Amino acid sequence: MSDIKMIEAAAHRARGHVRRTPLLSSPFLDEIAGRRVLVKAECLQHTGSFKFRGAWSALSGLTPERRAAGVLAFSSGNHAQGVALAAKLHGVPATIIMPQDAPALKIDNTRAFGAEVVLYDRAGREKREEIGARLQADRGLTLIRPYDEPLVIAGQGTCGLEIAEQAAEQGVTEAEVLSCCGGGGLTSGIALALEARAPRMRVRPVEPEGFDDTARSLVSGAIVRNSGPETGFCDAILTPSPGEITFPIMAARCGPGLVVSNVEVRAAMRLAAARLKLVIEPGGAVALAAALFHGDALEGDAVIATASGGNVDLALYSEVLSEAA
Amino acid sequence: MSDIKMIEAAAHRARGHVRRTPLLSSPFLDEIAGRRVLVKAECLQHTGSFKFRGAWSALSGLTPERRAAGVLAFSSGNHAQGVALAAKLHGVPATIIMPQDAPALKIDNTRAFGAEVVLYDRAGREKREEIGARLQADRGLTLIRPYDEPLVIAGQGTCGLEIAEQAAEQGVTEAEVLSCCGGGGLTSGIALALEARAPRMRVRPVEPEGFDDTARSLVSGAIVRNSGPETGFCDAILTPSPGEITFPIMAARCGPGLVVSNVEVRAAMRLAAARLKLVIEPGGAVALAAALFHGDALEGDAVIATASGGNVDLALYSEVLSEAA
Numbered sequence: 001m002s003d004i005k006m007i008e009a010a011a012h013r014a015r016g017h018v019r020r021t022p023l024l025s026s027p028f029l030d031e032i033a034g035r036r037v038l039v040k041a042e043c044l045q046h047t048g049s050f051k052f053r054g055a056w057s058a059l060s061g062l063t064p065e066r067r068a069a070g071v072l073a074f075s076s077g078n079h080a081q082g083v084a085l086a087a088k089l090h091g092v093p094a095t096i097i098m099p100q101d102a103p104a105l106k107i108d109n110t111r112a113f114g115a116e117v118v119l120y121d122r123a124g125r126e127k128r129e130e131i132g133a134r135l136q137a138d139r140g141l142t143l144i145r146p147y148d149e150p151l152v153i154a155g156q157g158t159c160g161l162e163i164a165e166q167a168a169e170q171g172v173t174e175a176e177v178l179s180c181c182g183g184g185g186l187t188s189g190i191a192l193a194l195e196a197r198a199p200r201m202r203v204r205p206v207e208p209e210g211f212d213d214t215a216r217s218l219v220s221g222a223i224v225r226n227s228g229p230e231t232g233f234c235d236a237i238l239t240p241s242p243g244e245i246t247f248p249i250m251a252a253r254c255g256p257g258l259v260v261s262n263v264e265v266r267a268a269m270r271l272a273a274a275r276l277k278l279v280i281e282p283g284g285a286v287a288l289a290a291a292l293f294h295g296d297a298l299e300g301d302a303v304i305a306t307a308s309g310g311n312v313d314l315a316l317y318s319e320v321l322s323e324a325a
Numbered sequence: 326m327s328d329i330k331m332i333e334a335a336a337h338r339a340r341g342h343v344r345r346t347p348l349l350s351s352p353f354l355d356e357i358a359g360r361r362v363l364v365k366a367e368c369l370q371h372t373g374s375f376k377f378r379g380a381w382s383a384l385s386g387l388t389p390e391r392r393a394a395g396v397l398a399f400s401s402g403n404h405a406q407g408v409a410l411a412a413k414l415h416g417v418p419a420t421i422i423m424p425q426d427a428p429a430l431k432i433d434n435t436r437a438f439g440a441e442v443v444l445y446d447r448a449g450r451e452k453r454e455e456i457g458a459r460l461q462a463d464r465g466l467t468l469i470r471p472y473d474e475p476l477v478i479a480g481q482g483t484c485g486l487e488i489a490e491q492a493a494e495q496g497v498t499e500a501e502v503l504s505c506c507g508g509g510g511l512t513s514g515i516a517l518a519l520e521a522r523a524p525r526m527r528v529r530p531v532e533p534e535g536f537d538d539t540a541r542s543l544v545s546g547a548i549v550r551n552s553g554p555e556t557g558f559c560d561a562i563l564t565p566s567p568g569e570i571t572f573p574i575m576a577a578r579c580g581p582g583l584v585v586s587n588v589e590v591r592a593a594m595r596l597a598a599a600r601l602k603l604v605i606e607p608g609g610a611v612a613l614a615a616a617l618f619h620g621d622a623l624e625g626d627a628v629i630a631t632a633s634g635g636n637v638d639l640a641l642y643s644e645v646l647s648e649a650a
Contacts, residue, residue, distance in 0.1 A: 016494075022347060022369060027410075028437065043602040044347060044366075085352075112353065169341075270639060277368040277604040277635030310602030314595060318646035321639050 004196035006150065007157035007189070010057040014158055017089065018056050019045050021159075023166035023304075026275040032292050036302040038172060039272070039288060040163055043280055043310030047113070049236070050159055050186050050308050051082035051146075057155025058144045059086040067092050072141040074128055076102040077236055078309050079146040084113035095135055097128050105313065147185030148243035156186045160193025163304060167198070174200040175302040178258065178287035181205035181214050182237035184246030186308060191253040201304070204255040206290045208234040208262065208283075214242045214250065215257025223247050233262045236283030236309055258297060264289040266320050272307060273321060281312035329521035331475065332482035332514070335382040339483055342385075342414065343378050344370050346484075348491035348629075351600040357617050361627040363497060364597070364613060365488055368605055368635030372438070374561070375484055375511050375633050376407035376471075382480025383469045384411040392417050397466040399453055401427040402561055403634050404471040409438035420460055422453050430638065472510030473568035481511045485518025488629060492523070499525040500627040503583065503612035506530035506539050507562035509571030511633060516578040526629070529580040531615045533559040533587065533608075539567045539575065540582025548572050558587045561608030561634055583622060589614040591645050597632060598646060606637035 001009070021044045029037040042050040059067060070093035073083040080096045087094030096110050100119035111117055118135070120128050135141055145152065167175065177194060179187040184205065191203040205214045211234070213226045225241040232238055242250065260268075265282050268289035272280045280288070287305035291298070326334070346369045354362040367375040384392060395418035398408040405421045412419030421435050425444035435442055443460070445453050460466055470477065488502065502519060504512040509530065516528040530539045536559070538551045550566040557563055567575065585593075590607050593614035597605045605613070612630035616623070 019347070019349075022344070024344075024369060041369075044349060048602055112356075273604045273642070274639055277373055279598050279602040279604060314599055314646050317598070318643045321643035321646070 003192040006154040007161060007193050010061070010151070010154040011158045011161055013060040014053065014056055014155070018053050018158065020162055021045055023163065023170065024276050024278070028275045029271065029292065032271070033303060034295050035300070036172065037291050038167060038170065038302065038304045039276060040159065040304065040306045041276070041278055042159060042306055042308050043278055043284055047078065047081040047085050048309055048311045049078035049082065049284070050156060050306070051078040052085060053158050054152035054155035054185055055079070055082035055086040055144060057158070058149060058151040059090050061151040062142060066142050069140040069142065070095065071144050072097070072132060072135055073144045073146070074132060075146060076106060078311055080106070080110045080115070081113055083144050084110050084115035088114035095141060097132055103313070147183035148245045150245065153185055153189045153192070153246065153249070156189030157193040159186065159306070160190035161197060163190065164194055164197035167304060172302045173198060174300060175304050176255065176298050176300060177201050177203045177304045178206050178290050179203055179306050180237055180284055180287045180308040181207050181257070182239040182283070184214060184242040184250055186306065187254065188246040188249035190306070191249060195253055202255045203253060204258055205250065206258045206260060206286045207237065208232065208265065208286055209259055211238050212257060212259045213240065215259055217242050217247060218251060218254065218257050221251065234265060234283040234286060236281055236311070237286065258290040258294055260286050260289040260294065264293045266323060268292060269320050270323070278307060279310045279312065279317065280307045281309050284309035328517040331479040332486060332518050335386070335476070335479040336483045336486055338385040339378065339381055339480070343381050343483065345487055346370055348488065348495065349601050349603070353600045354596060354617065357596070358628060359620050360623070360625070361497065362616050363492060363495065363627065363629045364601060365484065365629065365631045366601070366603055367484060367631055367633050368603055368609055372403065372406040372410050373634055373636045374403035374407065374609070375481060375631070376403040377410060378483050379477035379480035379510055380404070380407035380411040380469065382483070383474060383476040384415050386476040387467060391467050394465040394467070395420065396469050397422070397457060397460055398469045398471070399457060400471060401431060403636055405431070405435045405440070406438055408469050409435050409440035413439035420464070420466060422457055428638070472508035473570045475570065478510055478514045478517070478571065478574070481514030482518040484511065484631070485515035486522060488515065489519055489522035492629060497627045497629070498523060499625060500629050501580065501623050501625060502526050502528045502629045503531050503615050504528055504631050505562055505609055505612045505633040506532050506582070507608070508564040509539060509567040509575055511631065512579065513571040513574035516574060520578055527580045528578060529583055530575060531583045531585060531611045532562065533557065533590065533611055534584055536563050537582060537584045538565065540584055542567050542572060543576060543579065543582050546576065559590060559608040559611060561606055561636070562611065583615040583619055585611050585614040585619065589618045591648060593617060594645050595648070603632060604635045604637065604642065605632045606634050609634035
């Protein structure tokens with residue numbers, strides 16, 4: 001099956017289950033950016049991030065027998081919640097392996113979506129992959145990878161189908177499309193969808209400073225890794241490198257990557273609250289930050305930014321909003 | 326023309342101009358409420374509140390000649406922004422009369438939407454109605470009332486048409502529908518729409534403590550006024566009494582009013598941010614507060630709450646979010 005056919009099939013399976021999130025705008029943002037800005041409000045997706053799309057696609061794409069045996073994911077964040085809810089709605093068990101020092105709220109949320117959470121000690125003897133392998137063998141679970149998985153990429157691609165349709169409804173068929181980029185699942189899914197449905201749009205990954213592995217990989221033509229720490233403000237999108245499946249998709253289709261500072265991300269979070277009435281998490285605000293503050297690096301009269309998630313701790317969020325604009 | 330025909334006509338004129346806002350939900354909110362909770366995210370409407378619906382309806386319903394001469398509104402808040410943007414998009418002048426001590430941000434926003442702002446001194450010799458009458462006479466402007474105006478009520482009713490359709494798509498045809506209530510434009514518009522399109526739904530106005538003029542008017546069967554001050558936390562919906570046109574519509578169709586505390590409103594604002602990723606202003610959170618915290622006063626398995634606006638000052642909003650849940 002071709003890529004676009006896989007995405008269309010994922011969209012068909014998603015109907016009535018995955019939210020069609022709105023493509024929002026504000027004249028105040030247009031003025032800051034100096035061009036039209038359209039924001040794909042994926043923070044309004046079930047579980048508060050686009051990850052539910054890929055999880056639903058993966059779960060609904062399994063054979064009934066494999067699905068019934070249950071699914072497994074490694075995640076301390078949005079992918080965990082997406083897989084947990086998709087499994088619950090399919091009526092099958094989900095096991096999520098999380099570090100025992102993950103934020104209590106994220107563990108609680110994942111459990112609230114019905115998943116069994118298996119905690120592991122990051123410093124302990126048994127690695128999470130070993131725990132996962134044992135659970136897969138013992139229970140016959142299917143591992144749902146967060147981005148290097150064709151069904152997941154196809155699911156994220158449904159976001160691209162919606163962008164093409166909704167932008168056309170608003171008269172936009174030519175634009176730079178900025179995608180918040182961690183492992184590249186959303187970025188590559190959108191790139192595949194737009195290649196088929198909106199060929200005059202160009203997708204560009206956006207990353208935070210110090211975690212620009214995808215931007216550098218696109219420049220060098222091969223996967224390169226981040227050398228620094230693996231934690232930071234934009235926690236949802238801090239992966240060490242683009243994926244082995246996602247990178248070639250991006251390399252063949254995407255424009256150059258963009259890199260934003262945490263100060264710009266914080267400003268974008270405030271503007272999303274003030275002008276769009278959206279709560280966006282740091283990792284979900286990088287694309288909007290690039291759209292607003294890196295206009296010199298963009299082409300054309302319109303830019304589309306994904307707001308990929310909204311799962312930010314309220315104490316941190318409150319602090320960001322309290323800063324002077 | 327019948328009421329529902331007027332609303333349908335307003336919906337027809339609105340197509341492509343007024344946003345179809347999503348009807349959102351979260352299992353976490355369902356659990357708090359003890360029933361399904363659907364939230365009509367009208368804070369995502371253009372200008373950040375439902376007021377744009379009524380303003381668009383009123384502007385688009387004028388004859389071209391009257392419209393071209395320009396429109397006039399009294400407002401320091403959401404109605405001002407709605408009228409200003411609707412006029413700008415129609416290419417006609419808007420004049421908004423605002424108190425000179427209105428928040429600078431609201432004056433700036435109204436001007437940014439292209440309106441001419443005429444400031445008056447609340448304590449001064451000339452009353453705003455006199456200023457308005459003079460401007461109407463001198464410039465031939467048409468006054469757009471915030472709620473006691475059939476075209477405005479019809480515009481707000483388009484929100485009710487969407488609620489009926491979107492709830493049915495989610496399997497809900499019977500529910501209590503809670504509407505944030507100031508002068509009653511939104512509440513009466515939704516009540517008229519649902520009477521025709523979802524007769525098993527019952528609309529109920531929600532107000533903040535101390536400003537329960539509509540709830541008390543419904544009990545007494547005649548318009549009663551608030552005796553206290555005219556300012557407070559839920560500023561967007563603090564009117565002294567229901568309107569002369571809106572009250573009879575509500576009295577004939579709505580269930581008893583609900584009254585919520587500011588503490589409940591603040592909690593609802595936090596839960597909307599955490600669980601729905603929506604920024605809701607105090608006056609736009611009263612219906613959700615009632616849905617979540619006044620379940621004993623509700624009937625049935627499902628409740629629908631309007632989140633009527635999101636225009637809250639970020640400093641205040643940050644303070645609300647920083648409070649312990």
